[in-house]
Amino acid sequence: MNRRRSLTALAATAACVGLLAGCGDGSTDAKDKPAAAGAAADGAQAFPVSLKNAWGTAEVKKKPLKVATVSDGDTAIALALGITPVITPDIEDGDPVAQYKQRALDKLGAGKLKTYDDTDGTAYEAIAAEAPDVILGVNTWEMDKDYAKLSPIAPVVTYTDKAQADTLTWQERLKTAAKALGLDAKAAEVIAANEKATADAAAAHPEFKGKTYTYTVVHPEQISFMSYEAQDPGVFEKLGFAKTDKAKNYGPDKNAVSLENLDQLDADVLLVTYPFGDRGVISPTELEGNKLFQSLNAVKTKHFAVVPSENSLAQAIAYPDALSAPWVIEQLTPVLAKAVAGQ
Structure with a gap:
């Protein structure tokens, strides 16, 4: 199940203010230059990166340029870090794109995201056809059944314990993804901006x-x-x-x-x-x-x-x-x- 498919777990949770404080400048062509220009700010981050997870280890040998996502939450992480994914699940199913996502897409000059139909689950062949350098799956409930089919395609960045599908904060998910993408500094910038904006809103x-x-x-x-x-x-x-x-x-x-x-x-x-x-x-x-x-x-x-x-x-x-x-x-x-x- 995509983390945004079901609303049965609705709960109050952390949020922040500002006009897309989490989004950087980016590429206009998802296939040729999917990593945004904002990503270059962390270009000196060392690779390879090895990230253990609940099913194995993701070995990211060099800075990823082509990023695929398997949930709307993972797509949000990529966009917040200034990266346009090469393919994402079609969470909207024909409905209008959420305002905050459209803002990010407009800021990145990304146009419309390339998507796959996830009605019956993750579309492994569609993802493989995009030849991603890495697959983000830190915000999905389906990794237990997806990992074995996704890992031969590209390194899969996900959580270290199955229980974390529900328990990780958005900040923790963001930092995990950022480590694999060479964007630690960008993630820290996003988190700090959001925390300040929240405090500013409370003070107001x-x-x-x-x-x-x-x-x-x-x-x-x-x-x-x-x-x-x-x-x-x-x-x-x-x-x-x-x-x-x-x-x-x-x-x-x-x-x-x-x-x-x-x-x-x-x-x-x-x-x-x-x-x-x-x-x-x-x-x-x-x-x-x-x-x-x-x-x-x-x-x-x-x-x-x-x-x-x-x-x-x-x-x-x-x-x-x-x-x-x-x-x-x-x-x-x-x-x-x-x-x-x-x-």
Whole structure:
């Protein structure tokens, strides 16, 4: 499964602001010069590079010029590092390209990415036909079955433990990929820029500090309490918000909220998203028209907001990466500001 295919694991997570702080200048021709000009800044990095992973070792003998990706998250990593992949999975399936990805493509002068149909999984032959120097797979859940077929094509850069498919931060994934690409300094630059931008956004909104919040996702099977106690501090907390005392009642395997217990959602600020629209367990109209929901203090005082999903914001919050992070804050901060102000 591509990390962006499913929204069932939606969760609050780290994000940053700025206009594509993670993207460098790049090539306009993915096949002839797929590595961006920004990549040259790290040209002195030593090769060969040997990277162990859960299935073997990736031996990258020289600085890669042709990079293939096997997930949308890996494509985001390449673009954030200033590299246009020679081939990527077709995550959009005909839908409009996410705004933050289009920004990166425009900045790199890349036009439209060459893609393969990943409906039935990774298209090994399509990847092999591009003769990549390296394959990025640090952001996929499918490496357990893909590695044996990908590794004969090119060195596969992926995680060192199978459990890391879920646990690595976007910063860790970025740094792993950067090491294989000779772009350690560029990765550090991207991370530092995002951290500064996040801090700047928090400083610009002191009214956020200390406000409790609940982030709720309406899934097809349940209403999910996503800002549970064990959830790593994410975009909301980096901006100054704090979890409610009810967060201790929920966890990654126990986060369903019944209609009888909607009072569990109350907080200084209540945020709900409907990534499945009317295919959720309850429609937006039904939930927001529910008498118990309307009785919540956050709702009565207008400290309630819907986080948009049609523009990929909810998805980008769930699956953060160096490319989407700036755009998330850009889109989310105004929503939060209005909710705090009760507008």
